Amino acid sequence: MNEEQRKASGQVSSSDKKSEKDYSKYFEAVYIPPSLKDAKKRGKEEVEYNQFQIDEQFQGLGNGRKFYIRTYGCQMNEHDTEVMAGIFMALGYEPTNSTEDANVILLNTCAIRENAENKVFGELGHLKALKREKPDLILGVCGCMSQEESVVNRILKKHPFVDLIFGTHNIHRLPELLSECYLSKEMVIEVWSKEGDVIENLPRARQGKIKGWVNIMYGCDKFCTYCIVPYTRGKERSRRPDEIIPEVRRLAAEGYKEITLLGQNVNAYGKDFEDMEYGLGHLMDELRKIDIPRIRFTTSHPRDFDDHLIEVLAKGGNLLDHIHLPVQSGSSSVLKLMARKYDRERYLDLVRKIKEAMPNASLTTDIIVGFPNETDEQFEETLSLYREVEFDAAYTFIYSPREGTPAAKMKDNVPMRVKKERLQRLNALVNEISAKKMKEYEGQTVEVLVEGESKNNPEILAGYTSKSKLVNFKAPKEAIGNIVKVKITQAKTWSLDGEMVGEAIEVN
Ligand code: SAH
């Protein structure tokens, strides 16, 4: 993006900020502070589709150097780390698992709740000592926290030893930013706060060879009142199917067995295409023809989950009938305050429709307890909805106010003690229903994608069913990477024990 384009899209460049430190003598871009205000004002500006390319001048920048990335947060961040690792390796850096060996350390951060942020500030405290020992070490902060003005200010004040801060829209600029760090004595900061582009042709150093992630869209326009993501990830923008489909085909050809399509709100996929009517249903209908055993997606927003998608998912095959469908609350009044744009009845209708089309579908969810002023009755409605749907599992959270979001301005009369009690009661119900559902598996035979040795016992292999149930069982190591049949002998609350059925391994 050149100076003109940056100005047109409202991003502030170094020349607009004369009062800030002037890095321009070294580099084109560089103090571009994050701004929630700008993010909220984003409009219908066109998304630019660009191709990633490493400029010749940066080739070999990492020769003889090692990188280490620590990842916090959701799958989106995990996958961004794979992209950044791919860029590092294309520049000649080698990966290392040890912070002591690393020449560059990046913290890929998450801003979703306060405790996620506290972990990162704690880690920065630890790394300060290492930075003192190794002044040439480059220490960077990226990911969602970098998009927050307050975080950048806090790092500038309290952690001035950090060398680099860059945002979620600046990942493809890693070569330029690293090169700038080697030249500059000052902290290098580049955070674009608006819109966001779609960058293709990014290298990816994937963590595994069995399961792979594929981005289908970026950003979120839902602006749920409690949530920071629409500010940290920019507006909803979809990758073109002719980029996604070949990527999935390539992974299938490389032997991957399971693909997870990623987006903050995958049901809005394609809504931003102006030249065609094409949604998640259309994409899934094409992907199911690819010879790969398992395809799943996350995360669904109930509001945009349409009938066409249900119809396509009901065709089954490699499209898994496990759907993560965050409900957040069982109370229509709380849902309204959260701006989720559906109520309890509509959510239950959607669940009914899904179960009619896919009787064996398993549903999982996310729930927030202790939203500002949530009453006991409203919380009871969440429990009753949970019982009614009988989710297989849930991620449960205590509401955490995020600066700049509308909910953070709401007065809250619910004491923390009450919020904690509610979380405990909800978790007890989540466990009870999970244990009951797991029990139903005893004696059944399931298909398991074998991922590797169990964490606690190398004699035992571990893998997941199509409904994401963890299964531990004895089998020869050759089973790793394949889908095998396992008879379940014992159910636990969160995992199943079993025995592999037959000698033959079914290779898909
Ligand atoms: N895009 C996904 C959610 C991503 S964040 C969706 O809409 O379903 C993952 C989960 O974190 C959310 O579903 C929500 O339950 C929780 N969460 C988000 N903001 C939160 C906050 N401020 N406090 C507590 N939990 C929060």
Ligand code: SF4
């Ligand atoms: Fe956050 Fe809501 Fe967007 Fe999910 S849909 S990322 S909860 S704003």
Ligand code: F3S
């Ligand atoms: Fe966290 Fe950002 Fe994901 S805030 S949950 S890492 S999108």
